[in-house]
Amino acid sequence: MSKNSALAPRIAANDIDTFLHNLDEMGSAVLSGILTPPECRAVTALYDQGTGFRSHIRMQRHGFGKGEYKYFAYPLPPLVQALREMIYPLLVPTANAWQEHMGLETQFPVAHKDYLELCAKAGQTKPTPLLLRYGPGDYNCLHQDVYGEMLFPLQAAVLLSDPETDFSGGEFVLTEQRPRMQSRAEVVSLQQGDAVVFSVRNRPARGTRGFYRVNMRHGVSRVREGSRHTLGVIFHDAA
Numbered sequence: 001m002s003k004n005s006a007l008a009p010r011i012a013a014n015d016i017d018t019f020l021h022n023l024d025e026m027g028s029a030v031l032s033g034i035l036t037p038p039e040c041r042a043v044t045a046l047y048d049q050g051t052g053f054r055s056h057i058r059m060q061r062h063g064f065g066k067g068e069y070k071y072f073a074y075p076l077p078p079l080v081q082a083l084r085e086m087i088y089p090l091l092v093p094t095a096n097a098w099q100e101h102m103g104l105e106t107q108f109p110v111a112h113k114d115y116l117e118l119c120a121k122a123g124q125t126k127p128t129p130l131l132l133r134y135g136p137g138d139y140n141c142l143h144q145d146v147y148g149e150m151l152f153p154l155q156a157a158v159l160l161s162d163p164e165t166d167f168s169g170g171e172f173v174l175t176e177q178r179p180r181m182q183s184r185a186e187v188v189s190l191q192q193g194d195a196v197v198f199s200v201r202n203r204p205a206r207g208t209r210g211f212y213r214v215n216m217r218h219g220v221s222r223v224r225e226g227s228r229h230t231l232g233v234i235f236h237d238a239a
């Protein structure tokens with residue numbers, strides 16, 4: 001029931017080899033046109049529904065930035081569930097190669113439901129997909145979405161708002177820190193319905209003597225005008 005047959009061709013319309021190559025080289029890459037504008041508006045509209053969420057976070061109270069977000073409860077809305085199960089297998093080969101290159105033993109199963117079972121065995125049973133809302137002046141501080149030992153090294157965020165008409169500012173930002181080097185920032189430009197896939201915490205980079213670990217963080221620059229909504233899809237569950 002969570003299989004959304006409309007999603008598969010939209011994912012496949014992207015050049016997947018280039019996408020995976022960019023992900024490996026840069027630690028982030030874009031899948032464009034994953035949701036249609038009506039779907040983006042429908043998912044955005046869920047925010048103001050009273051039900052379907054397990055918690056509501058006001059970022060300022062926690063020092064996370066300014067703005068708010070809500071974690072979905074299980075069962076996830078069908079479209080969110082479908083995105084989570086369909087993007088995951090695309091990323092498993094990269095995730096498994098990264099683990100190997102970083103000398104980590106865990107390998108990830110090809111089906112997302114099998115990975116969630118492993119999370120559950122480790123006590124991570126709470127859903128992590130979330131909806132975020134930013135108004136004028138809001139921003140999201142650089143962070144890493146780690147929710148326990150079980151960590152799938154890649155995650156996705158779908159821009160639900162239209163940068164042409166709904167908001168200005170509010171750029172998705174990634175920083176990467178390499179050993180003994182200064183941090184580098186990358187701004188990812190997205191259209192409504194695009195998904196950015198990026199490294200949650202660490203990724204391997206090839207050096208002259210094998211691989212070394214790059215530490216990545218992501219956030220959102222200040223929204224200048226309007227309102228910006230995103231759908232965050234994290235593949236591990238939370239403790």
Ligand SMILES: O=C(O)CCC(=O)C(=O)O
Nearest residue numbers: 132157172220230232233
């Ligand atoms: O609003 C965004 O673009 C970033 C959201 C975020 O931090 C996430 O999805 O983990």
Ligand SMILES: [Fe+2]
Nearest residue numbers: 143145218232
């Ligand atoms: Fe995040």
